[in-house]
Amino acid sequence: MAGFRDSDKALFPIKNINGILQLFRHQLENAREPDLALLSIVAGIVESKLTSRSAAALQLCEPIEPNSLPVLEIHDVQVLYEKFHSIMKSNIDPNKSNSPATRDLVKRVSDVIWNSLTRSYYKDKAHLQSLYSYLTGSKLDCFGVAFAVVAGCQALGYNDVHLALSEDHAWVVFGEHGTETAEVTWHGKGNEDKRGQEIGKGVSSRSWLYVNNKPVVCTRKMEVAALVSAINPSLNATHDAYEVSLLQQELLWLLYDLGHLKKYPMAIGNLGDLEEISPKEGKVPCKVLFEEAIYSARNYYNNQHVYPYTYQGGYFYRNKMYKEAFESWANASDVIRLYNYSRDDEEIYKEFLEIANELIPHIMKVESSGFSASSILKKPECFANLLRFYDGICQWEEGSATPVLHIGWAKPLVNTISKFDSDVRAQVNIICDKLEEDKMSKKNGTYFNNNNYASLNQTNLKEKDLTNFHPSIEALTAACSEKILNPEY
Numbered sequence: 001m002a003g004f005r006d007s008d009k010a011l012f013p014i015k016n017i018n019g020i021l022q023l024f025r026h027q028l029e030n031a032r033e034p035d036l037a038l039l040s041i042v043a044g045i046v047e048s049k050l051t052s053r054s055a056a057a058l059q060l061c062e063p064i065e066p067n068s069l070p071v072l073e074i075h076d077v078q079v080l081y082e083k084f085h086s087i088m089k090s091n092i093d094p095n096k097s098n099s100p101a102t103r104d105l106v107k108r109v110s111d112v113i114w115n116s117l118t119r120s121y122y123k124d125k126a127h128l129q130s131l132y133s134y135l136t137g138s139k140l141d142c143f144g145v146a147f148a149v150v151a152g153c154q155a156l157g158y159n160d161v162h163l164a165l166s167e168d169h170a171w172v173v174f175g176e177h178g179t180e181t182a183e184v185t186w187h188g189k190g191n192e193d194k195r196g197q198e199i200g201k202g203v204s205s206r207s208w209l210y211v212n213n214k215p216v217v218c219t220r221k222m223e224v225a226a227l228v229s230a231i232n233p234s235l236n237a238t239h240d241a242y243e244v245s246l247l248q249q250e251l252l253w254l255l256y257d258l259g260h261l262k263k264y265p266m267a268i269g270n271l272g273d274l275e276e277i278s279p280k281e282g283k284v285p286c287k288v289l290f291e292e293a294i295y296s297a298r299n300y301y302n303n304q305h306v307y308p309y310t311y312q313g314g315y316f317y318r319n320k321m322y323k324e325a326f327e328s329w330a331n332a333s334d335v336i337r338l339y340n341y342s343r344d345d346e347e348i349y350k351e352f353l354e355i356a357n358e359l360i361p362h363i364m365k366v367e368s369s370g371f372s373a374s375s376i377l378k379k380p381e382c383f384a385n386l387l388r389f390y391d392g393i394c395q396w397e398e399g400s401a402t403p404v405l406h407i408g409w410a411k412p413l414v415n416t417i418s419k420f421d422s423d424v425r426a427q428v429n430i431i432c433d434k435l436e437e438d439k440m441s442k443k444n445g446t447y448f449n450n451n452n453y454a455s456l457n458q459t460n461l462k463e464k465d466l467t468n469f470h471p472s473i474e475a476l477t478a479a480c481s482e483k484i485l486n487p488e489y
């Protein structure tokens, strides 16, 4: 059983970030499992005190001493902790027989949370992810509801109920073998919630939202990593509260060093983003963290996750490493090409739209103003990766009920491709490789393993890659130059 132990209470009152770290370390390193309700309430109180309007005003007029926090008294935590336990236990009997949860139990816990939320509120607001928000404001965001259900089940003694995470949704797994699944929260805008149902077996299972049934299935300690990842340092649209950011970074390092981020690519990516802003002495550099997130996704989730490549691509882009950014984005596109686009996939659609219509055009603009020989416009592997990037999006659309591309995509696409001179394009050597069985096919779910793309520094794209390109790419490349298919032409 988890619980607010005397050894935890001894750490209070907590006056600085180090005190919070001690509490989390104590909860994570002790044999019994970490108490999700306790840690979510503590993280929520600290975030609220340091990002509320009064905190912002305070920061502006009296710079408080570094790493200090408003004093966290045990009473503040205990009142909320007991309130959460009484909400749960007054509605649902604790698990005296220590038996696995049932679908009915999970649905009832979800109903307790769901029915106690404020009737209508702006769901996308910041700081609605923690039990502090739930207990003091009766508001939770989509992730927050799923997390609260898992924390509620833990409080009731159902330790088989765990958080399952895709890149834009959260649900729970439960049962004797942890193989039962259930929706417990809503997703997106204007969609009827599917709470209580098991996770899509139908068309939705081919959408990115359910990551081809390769979600991050959390242990208790990974659930702590999820609540830490969900800490939101934003003070307003343009500023972050420095102490909250630092606390999140230190807590992520604690979880990283204890090995609890190994199977959690997005948490590693979040740490990478924080490290890029302010690197911590003696830690692996952010570039390596982004590579580790990719390795984790390839190793544990069959390379079905997109975000590890967009974390890395964003890093390269911000640091003007444009050739590398193209490769990361082409790799992201190789993931999405095997999914069918569904209306639940807006978040990743917006991600690819921004890359294709904002970031790549910006790179083209700054690169075509200079004439340096080292310009990416002279590099065939950049052209090859751009084709791979666009082709993946085209193939994502193929076989989907909802179209992806529209005229808004074509102009930047043609603009980009035509920035490469024909002599550069001609170096993209299309090798006519008739290995039919290697052909990419979404139908039977096979696709190129990476060695089907001869390493791009020889800029080899095998013809079957090109014949597998979406017609619009073929038309475009043909329009650019008939040379592309016959380099000796």
Ligand SMILES: CC1(C)CN=C(N2CCN(c3ncnc4sc(CCF)cc34)CC2)S1
Residues within 6 Å of the ligand: 143, 165, 166, 167, 168, 169, 170, 226, 229, 230, 266, 267, 270, 307, 310, 311, 314
């Ligand atoms: C490359 C990026 C655009 C930068 N930030 C990104 N994210 C920020 C952090 N995100 C996350 N970080 C940790 N865990 C989770 S679980 C989840 C689905 C809702 F529950 C999202 C998410 C989502 C993705 S992707």
